Amino acid sequence: MFKKIWVLFIFSVFFVSTVFSQSLQTVAEKSRFTATSTSAEVLDFLHELQKASREIRLTTIATSTEGKPIAMAILGTPPPESPLQAKAFGKPIVYAEANIHPGEVEGKEAMLALMRDILLGNRHMLIENQILLLVPDFNPDGNDKISKTHRTNQVGPKQGVGVRQNGQDLDLNRDFVKLETPEVTGLVQNVWNRWDPMLFVDMHTTNGSDHREPLTWAGPHNPNMNPKIYKYVRQKMLPTIQKKLLTRENITSLPYGYFKDRTNPNAGWVTFDYKARYSTNYAGLRNRFSILDENYAYADYRTRIKVAYEFLREILRYTHDHGAEMQALIHHVDHETIDAGAKPDTAHSRFGTKIEALPFKKPLKIEGYDFTVITDSSGKKIYQKLPETKIYHPPFYGDFTITKSVPLPRGYILPVTVPEIIAKLRQHGIVVEKLDTLAILRVQKFRFKKLFPSKWPFQGHWLTHASVTAKMETDTIPAGSYFVGMDQPLAPLIATLLEPQSDDGLLVWNFFDRYLTAEWSRNLGIYPVLKVFDQPPGMREIVR
Numbered sequence: 001m002f003k004k005i006w007v008l009f010i011f012s013v014f015f016v017s018t019v020f021s022q023s024l025q026t027v028a029e030k031s032r033f034t035a036t037s038t039s040a041e042v043l044d045f046l047h048e049l050q051k052a053s054r055e056i057r058l059t060t061i062a063t064s065t066e067g068k069p070i071a072m073a074i075l076g077t078p079p080p081e082s083p084l085q086a087k088a089f090g091k092p093i094v095y096a097e098a099n100i101h102p103g104e105v106e107g108k109e110a111m112l113a114l115m116r117d118i119l120l121g122n123r124h125m126l127i128e129n130q131i132l133l134l135v136p137d138f139n140p141d142g143n144d145k146i147s148k149t150h151r152t153n154q155v156g157p158k159q160g161v162g163v164r165q166n167g168q169d170l171d172l173n174r175d176f177v178k179l180e181t182p183e184v185t186g187l188v189q190n191v192w193n194r195w196d197p198m199l200f201v202d203m204h205t206t207n208g209s210d211h212r213e214p215l216t217w218a219g220p221h222n223p224n225m226n227p228k229i230y231k232y233v234r235q236k237m238l239p240t241i242q243k244k245l246l247t248r249e250n251i252t253s254l255p256y257g258y259f260k261d262r263t264n265p266n267a268g269w270v271t272f273d274y275k276a277r278y279s280t281n282y283a284g285l286r287n288r289f290s291i292l293d294e295n296y297a298y299a300d301y302r303t304r305i306k307v308a309y310e311f312l313r314e315i316l317r318y319t320h321d322h323g324a325e326m327q328a329l330i331h332h333v334d335h336e337t338i339d340a341g342a343k344p345d346t347a348h349s350r351f352g353t354k355i356e357a358l359p360f361k362k363p364l365k366i367e368g369y370d371f372t373v374i375t376d377s378s379g380k381k382i383y384q385k386l387p388e389t390k391i392y393h394p395p396f397y398g399d400f401t402i403t404k405s406v407p408l409p410r411g412y413i414l415p416v417t418v419p420e421i422i423a424k425l426r427q428h429g430i431v432v433e434k435l436d437t438l439a440i441l442r443v444q445k446f447r448f449k450k451l452f453p454s455k456w457p458f459q460g461h462w463l464t465h466a467s468v469t470a471k472m473e474t475d476t477i478p479a480g481s482y483f484v485g486m487d488q489p490l491a492p493l494i495a496t497l498l499e500p501q502s503d504d505g506l507l508v509w510n511f512f513d514r515y516l517t518a519e520w521s522r523n524l525g526i527y528p529v530l531k532v533f534d535q536p537p538g539m540r541e542i543v544r
Helices: 002-023 039-052 083-089 106-120 182-195 227-249 279-285 301-342 419-427 491-498
Strands: 056-063 069-075 093-098 131-135 199-205 215-218 253-255 289-295 350-358 366-375 381-392 399-407 411-414 433-435 439-453 464-477 482-485 526-532 540-542
Touching (some): 039 056, 039 069, 069 106, 069 182, 083 182, 093 106, 093 301, 106 131, 106 199, 106 301, 131 182, 182 419, 199 279, 199 301, 215 301, 227 253, 227 301, 279 491, 289 301, 419 491, 464 526
Parallel strands (some): 093 131, 093 199, 215 253
Antiparallel strands (some): 056 069, 215 289, 350 399, 366 381, 411 482, 411 526, 433 540, 439 464, 439 526
């Protein structure tokens, strides 16, 4: 009798879940793929999932400029109540976000649908041995400014999409160094620093060239990251996922980019650059895996959602099968980074200050279209796509290579007069210590030699690059000075932020502007950060 009741109970739960799964539709599904969800509708959908399943918890990682919550769904069996509990579970943690650019909406709709199918449908295995942190609407301010006049080159949705920028009129995917938006600051402090996901996935839509592959993707590009992380994503993880998508779903894909010259497709395929300001590169500099999802803008809206759904599902299948292997590699890389920072080998421990995108030896195969070139009345040559298809084999300029470098130190020393810099480092989760006593150390000092300010403002800043002269000398370091040691996992990020010749560091983003010139003088000043190569300072305590 008990067995019959138990079977009936299990069947009823399954039946109710199935019916609920079928009735709970995204805005895209309900509108027959003509509309996208507002931020309020995203929250409503998440709350409906929470009512129907005990395997989801909702939290807020930040509040937008315009006061809207940025919700993160935590999925697991069970979902952990805190990062500490997640650590005790020992399961891999995967973080994925969509709608950082709210004109690019299919990632948001695909993520919501996949969450529903994981919790209430037939995708449950994706949370059996991993924890998922999912943010479907990372930029609610931009999301809710829906208009049919936005991204008109994109095929749907017909009822319009939001805008690229957040409520501050800033691009969130350029904020990962300066941390001046509440959205990205919340992500770094409340996800990266607390949950420390092993994989970061960022979902977008392309702006670029005509081709027939509905999906493009990339890993982190910055060569100052640990090469083991880069090689794993590029040489193992993404090729495996690419093959599975093709065999299981007949979805073709290629590395994200666009033709260097649309009128000469075989001249080259180029991609986004290596700078830390981009989310996927930032993740790599934290010694973590990352994947950029770029769905093809010229595919129809329904197709883009399906492709985004299947790509995210395939990524989670991969982490389900290889999570332990990925965790082990991260553990190894973290310890390798700590050891290298404790005893740097100046011949091999280097930081790239000049990086070039070189072509890989093997060209890509791109399923494109034939075209013609016409000349308009002003004499300008215009590319015009033809319906006939054509295969191209351009070199792929995606091999980001260091061509100039400087040695990495044991650590950096900063004076007590830069509390705002210390606060920024700590926002990133970097350990900063303070000297308890005076120290006499051999240090490298830098004087500004020449400044190269940008001609136009960018993201609220006039970017500043500088050349410097370096000099080794023995110096007396006062008690209370700050020390940022390189014997920590975030060492690649530390160097990116503090090296005077870093092309995307805090100097570039104007955090050191008041040191560029001496007071009451037109002479260039001294960079207030010293490099220590020998013994680290003695007595010190962690800044909290």
